Amino acid sequence: MVWNVLFGERSTTKIAAIFDTEQGAATAAAAIHSSAGLQAAQIRLVKPYEKDYAKKIEPETQGIVRTALRAHLVLGAAGAVVGFFGWGLLYLAGIIAVTATPLGSLGVFIFFGAIAGMLLGGLVTARPDHQLVIQRVQTATQEGKWTLLIHPRTPRQCDQVMAALSGVEAEVTRSV
Incomplete structure (x- = not known):
């Protein structure tokens, strides 16, 4: 699975x-x-x-530690990717806040996507x-x-x- x-x-x-x-x-x-x-x-x-x-x-205390690391890394990376694609959709849609500052807004989307993924990783770990x-x-x-x-x-x-x-x-x- x-x-x-x-x-x-x-x-x-x-x-x-x-x-x-x-x-x-x-x-x-x-x-x-x-x-x-x-x-x-x-x-x-x-x-x-x-x-x-x-x-x-x-x-399995060691397994719990491995779960914490894996869940945060994998879901954080997945969140960053989702943030990137979300930014891309808004950029292609011509949203002014995104197109006016493409690199800054890209960084914000990737950052918050990664944070959301890591929060989900915390839930998986708990x-x-x-x-x-x-x-x-x-x-x-x-x-x-x-x-x-x-x-x-x-x-x-x-x-x-x-x-x-x-x-x-x-x-x-x-x-x-």
Whole structure:
């Protein structure tokens, strides 16, 4: 997929399944491990009232840094290109503010296009879709429930995990 060039993480989707018992979570983990072909590192268990579970939710800290760099660079460059083409359209349309000062207005269009692209890169880096999963895990942990965190690396693995979780009694939350 074209959007994957923006991400430096191997697993961009997060799936959380909330269980009332450790047995339910362990059974689901075993089923997911065998049916979806995930590695053990892709499946994490968060215990009730556990304090240091953040690393289990976001285990790829280096990948997040790579995502930040890639997203800002790629989208900043794309924004500059869009700014250039926007300037070109206005120049060809004969807009006086653009034609009177072509180089100055070109610089402004490229600059603001790059800034808009980098702002979008910041949004991609922040991954607001992950916040839903993070908040649900935090609530479940505080309520004394067990959480199974799954980090599928491919769309196929994601589909297999969701299929495996459809047959168990769990509240499932996932990111994009």
